[in-house]
Each structure stands twice: as C-alpha cells, then as structure tokens.
Amino acid sequence: MLLCKIREHKRILLLQGPYGSFFRRLGAWLRSYGAEVFRINLNGGDCLCYPGPNAFPYRGDLAGWDEFISGFLADNRIDALLLFGDTRPHHAAAIRIARTMKIPVYSMDEGYVRPNFITLEADGNNANSSLPRSGAFYRKLPDILTEISERQIKPNHLSYVISTIVYHVTEKLFIFRFPHYRYHKPYTICGEILAFLRSTFRRYYYNRREQDIFQRLTGELSKRYFLVPLQVYKDSQIVCHSGYGDVRDFIRDVMSSFALHAAPEHHLVLKHHPVDRGHRDYGELISSIAREYEMEGRCHYIHDLHLPTLLKNAIGVVTVNSTVGFSALFHGIPVKTMAPAIYDIEGLTYQGSINDFWGDPSPVDRELFWKFRTYVISTTQENLLFSGDELGIFFATDKKSSTLVYAQPQGVFRK
Numbered sequence: 001m002l003l004c005k006i007r008e009h010k011r012i013l014l015l016q017g018p019y020g021s022f023f024r025r026l027g028a029w030l031r032s033y034g035a036e037v038f039r040i041n042l043n044g045g046d047c048l049c050y051p052g053p054n055a056f057p058y059r060g061d062l063a064g065w066d067e068f069i070s071g072f073l074a075d076n077r078i079d080a081l082l083l084f085g086d087t088r089p090h091h092a093a094a095i096r097i098a099r100t101m102k103i104p105v106y107s108m109d110e111g112y113v114r115p116n117f118i119t120l121e122a123d124g125n126n127a128n129s130s131l132p133r134s135g136a137f138y139r140k141l142p143d144i145l146t147e148i149s150e151r152q153i154k155p156n157h158l159s160y161v162i163s164t165i166v167y168h169v170t171e172k173l174f175i176f177r178f179p180h181y182r183y184h185k186p187y188t189i190c191g192e193i194l195a196f197l198r199s200t201f202r203r204y205y206y207n208r209r210e211q212d213i214f215q216r217l218t219g220e221l222s223k224r225y226f227l228v229p230l231q232v233y234k235d236s237q238i239v240c241h242s243g244y245g246d247v248r249d250f251i252r253d254v255m256s257s258f259a260l261h262a263a264p265e266h267h268l269v270l271k272h273h274p275v276d277r278g279h280r281d282y283g284e285l286i287s288s289i290a291r292e293y294e295m296e297g298r299c300h301y302i303h304d305l306h307l308p309t310l311l312k313n314a315i316g317v318v319t320v321n322s323t324v325g326f327s328a329l330f331h332g333i334p335v336k337t338m339a340p341a342i343y344d345i346e347g348l349t350y351q352g353s354i355n356d357f358w359g360d361p362s363p364v365d366r367e368l369f370w371k372f373r374t375y376v377i378s379t380t381q382e383n384l385l386f387s388g389d390e391l392g393i394f395f396a397t398d399k400k401s402s403t404l405v406y407a408q409p410q411g412v413f414r415k
Contacts, residue, residue, distance in 0.1 A: 002120045003382055006106055007033040009080035013073065014039045015091055016046060017084040017108070019163040024050045026082075038076055040069075042090060043181045044174025045167035061180035065090055070097045084108040086124040087236040088184040095124070112323060112342060113373070116153045117381035126321070127241040127340045131380065135347040138371045150383045161196065168192065185234045199278030206303040214305050217269065218313050225267035225300075226358065227314040227333075228254055229307075229324040230282070232275050242320045242339040248285055250338065254318055254354070255286070259293030262358035268295075271310065272303045316361035318354065325349070329369050334361035348372065 006012070012035050017023030027037040027050070039055040041047045047057065058068055069090075072078070081098045083091045086107040098105050109125040111117035119125055132138070168189055175181070217225065231238055233247045244250045251270065258268045270286060283301055290299040307324065308331070311317065317328040321341035328335050329348055336350040336357040343349065347365040350357045 001378075001382060002106060002122065002380075006030070006080060006082065007035065009104070010035055011076060011078050012037050012080045012082060013076070013078045014050070015081070015083040015094060016042060016088065017049070019045075019049070019160070019167045021049060023084070024052075038072075038078065040072065043171045043178045043183075045171035047174070048170045049167065057178070059178050059180065062089055062093075062182075065093055066097060069094050070101070073098065073101055073103060078103060080104050080106065082106045082108070085184075085236065086128055087240045099123075110323075111381060112326060113377055113381055114323060114327075116150045116383055117377065118384055119380055120382045121380045126237060126342065129342050129380070131342050131376065133342075133345055135345045135365075135368060138345070138368055138375060139347075141371045141375060144370055144374055150377075153383075165189075165192070165196075195278030197278070202277050203274075203304055210302055210305055213300055213302060217300075217305070218309060221267055222313040223315055224265065225269045225314055226258070226262070227310055227317045227328075228268065228270045229317065229319055229322050230270060230273050230276070231320055231322050232273050233280050237321050237339075244320065244339070247280070247320075248282065250320055251282060251285060252289060253338070255289045255299065256293065257354045258358060259295050261355045264298075266315065266358065267298045267300060269300045269302060269310070269314070271305070271307070272301070274304060277303065316350075316357065318357070326373075329364055330373070332364050332366065334364060336361070342376070343372065345372065 007030055012027075012030055014023050014027060014037060017026070023039070027039065030037050037054060039050045039052070041050060041055055041057050047055070056072070058065070060068060073081075081094060081103055083094070083105075084107075085091060086095060086109070091107075095105050095107070105123050107121055107123065107125050107128075109119045111119050121129055121131075123130055168183075168187070171178075171181075171183070172189055228251075230247055230251070238244060238247060242250070244253075254270075255268065262268070270282070272280075272282065286299060286301045287296070290296045307327070311324075311328050311331045311333050314328075314333055316334040316336065317325060318336045318338065319325045319328075319341075321337055321339045321344075325335045325337055325341060326343050329343060334350060334357075335343075335348070336354055337344045338354065341349075345368075347368045350362055352360075
C-alpha cells in the first residue's frame with residue numbers, strides 16, 4: 001500500500017483534498033511518523049479545512065502558478081507531493097513540474113472499488129493511471145490465495161452535502177482574499193442549493209413512480225435489457241477523459257446504435273446518476289430520440305432503482321468509463337466502454353464496436369477479473385477510516401476510534 005511508502009517521506013506537500021478535514025487528519029497522521037507536512041491553500045474553503053502554521057496561501061492567478069509552485073517545491077526541499085484529483089488545473093501543473101524535479105507524486109481520488117476504498121496511486125488516476133492494461137499481465141499473476149480483508153465503510157452522505165455547502169460558502173465569503181481563484185468545476189452557491197432541493201424532491205418522486213418499471217425489469221424484462229449508467233455531466237471522467245463534449249452526446253451515440261443494431265426483443269435502460277439528480281434531466285432528450293427511431297416501448301429512463309439488482313438482471317452494460325462498469329464485471333455482466341477505463345482490458349470488456357456488442361456481448365473471464373480486482377485493490381486502493389463527526393469525512397464515520405486505520409493485505413497471491 002502506498003500509504004506505507006508515503007509516510008517514509010520527510011517533507012510532504014499537500015494540495016487540495018476532499019471537502020472537510022480529511023487532509024488535515026492525514027497530515028497529522030503523517031507528522032506522527034516524523035514528516036514535516038506543508039499545505040498550500042488556494043481559497044477560503046481550503047483555509048477552513050486546513051488551518052495551521054505550515055499552511056501557505058496562494059493568492060495569484062493560474063498564469064503565475066507554475067513559477068510559484070516550482071519555487072515552493074525547491075525552497076522547502078519537498079520530497080513528495082500529495083493531492084486529490086489529478087486533473088484540476090493547479091494540480092495538473094504541479095504534477096508536471098514535480099515530475100521535472102524528480103519529486104514523487106501521489107494522487108488520490110474516489111475509489112475504483114466502492115464503497116470501502118479510496119484510490120491512491122503514483123502520478124495519476126483513471127485514464128492517467130499507470131495500471132497495466134494488458135490481460136496477459138494479469139493472467140500471469142500467481143493464483144489468488146486469499147481474499148483481501150476490508151473494513152466495511154458506510155458513506156455519510158448528509159455530512160458530505162453539508163461540508164460541500166460550508167466549503168463553497170466560505171470560498172465565496174473570502175473571495176476578496178483570493179480574487180483570482182476559479183473553482184475547477186462550474187457552479188454557483190444558489191444554483192447548488194436549488195439543485196439540492198430539486199434533487200431531494202425528485203428522489204422521493206421517482207422512488208414512488210418507478211416501482212412498476214422496477215418490477216418489470218426484475219420480472220418479464222429480466223435478461224432482456226442492456227443497462228446504460230449515465231455519469232455526472234461535469235465529472236473529470238467526462239470532461240477530461242471521455243472524448244465526448246457532453247453526456248448528451250453519449251446518449252445520442254448509444255441510443256442510435258441500439259436502435260439500428262439491437263435485436264427487436266431487447267430493451268435499453270438508461271439510469272440517471274444520483275449526484276446529477278438535481279442538475280440535469282435527460283427525459284425530453286431520451287424521449288425525442290426514442291420517437292425518432294420508433295423505439296418508445298423499448299427505451300426506459302430511470303433514476304434511483306437499486307443498481308446491483310439492475311446489473312444482475314441485465315444482458316450487458318454500456319458505459320463511458322464509469323466505475324459501474326467495474327461493478328458490472330464483479331457480477332459477471334458483459335461491459336462495453338466508450339472511452340478509456342482502467343478495466344477496459346481484453347478478456348474483461350468487449351473489444352469490438354458498440355454496434356456488434358448488442359448482438360454478441362462476450363462473457364467475462366472470471367479468473368482474470370478476480371486477479372485484476374485483487375491487483376487493483378492491493379496496489380491502488382486504501383481501506384481508509386477516519387473517525388469523528390466532523391464535516392466532510394464521507395468515506396466513513398466511526399466514533400469508537402480517533403485514528404486513521406487501513407488494512408494491508410497479506411498473502412493475497414499464492415507464491
């Protein structure tokens with residue numbers, strides 16, 4: 001596990017982390033191993049999350065960031081850079097400069113395997129991950145001896161929502177102190193509050209409205225539909241790594257292919273992403289395309305139905321690069337990705353065109369999948385647990401402990 005390696009460094013720089021005190025607690029944990037930990041705050045929300053004598057503000061614009069960060073790394077003799085999200089403009093530039101200075105970079109992101117893990121990799125995540133993309137690499141691994149033990153972690157969604165609001169309100173309140181800062185995703189505070197209220201209403205509305213279609217999908221339509229999980233419209237997986245200008249382009253691409261090439265007895269189920277519930281609604285677009293291709297009765301747009309159950313009853317899954325694809329493989333469901341994904345590997349996902357996928361979704365190589373999953377967990381996933389009731393610790397809450405805990409697998413592969 002990379003956390004063991006990171007704690008060996010002596011002068012570590014933290015950039016932006018998740019909302020809340022996650023990085024502050026991580027910094028304290030690293031200091032307990034003798035490291036001197038530095039932090040650069042880019043806005044008022046960062047200052048709230050990570051105060052302290054070794055936290056330094058950057059109030060310049062993005063154009064001056066390269067010179068600032070290169071000087072900071074050199075002047076403070078930084079020997080490791082740790083951040084959350086490798087595509088944020090400040091982070092991408094810092095990674096590029098750190099590499100030229102031969103400084104190791106460790107990038108965190110939401111877990112490839114959820115909900116009990118977060119991702120921690122050297123250099124980058126997702127499409128920037130250094131994970132091997134060859135099925136032959138994983139097939140050559142020794143047989144799996146034991147499963148990786150993992151502490152069960154229940155996400156605290158309310159805490160996450162509150163911490164998000166607190167972070168952004170603080171960012172706006174102190175904009176006069178950081179006048180050049182621009183958040184890496186488009187948003188307004190009023191817009192986010194309205195989206196939260198809209199999302200709450202829609203959740204209860206769709207929960208009641210979609211019970212009939214759920215019964216059909218698990219009954220008469222079981223193993224007669226393909227599932228298409230939609231992703232957050234402003235997520236880096238779409239914006240930076242997909243090749244699609246917008247999720248709507250993906251929807252048009254998939255629906256037109258299905259209409260022209262899928263068997264007439266098969267159905268298409270498009271599932272809205274829960275985080276996007278209050279921001280986007282694709283109902284009108286999907287209905288319009290369904291009418292255009294005369295497949296109204298075969299196309300279904302759903303929101304909050306139980307995902308594992310949907311996966312188990314699907315013929316196959318088509319995704320851009322979502323971690324839902326990883327979950328589908330876990331259930332043995334064939335997957336077609338439309339953009340680079342860490343699991344898009346021969347033997348795991350369909351390697352032909354989407355037009356052919358509808359008629360011949362190839363089975364998942366189960367032995368290959370378990371070797372791949374075990375390798376991913378043992379090399380890139382951290383089973384982290386931060387306790388406390390503070391805002392923003394959405395990975396877990398456990399009031400019985402006050403320390404960071406992680407599980408390091410032992411004897412995973414047979415020697």
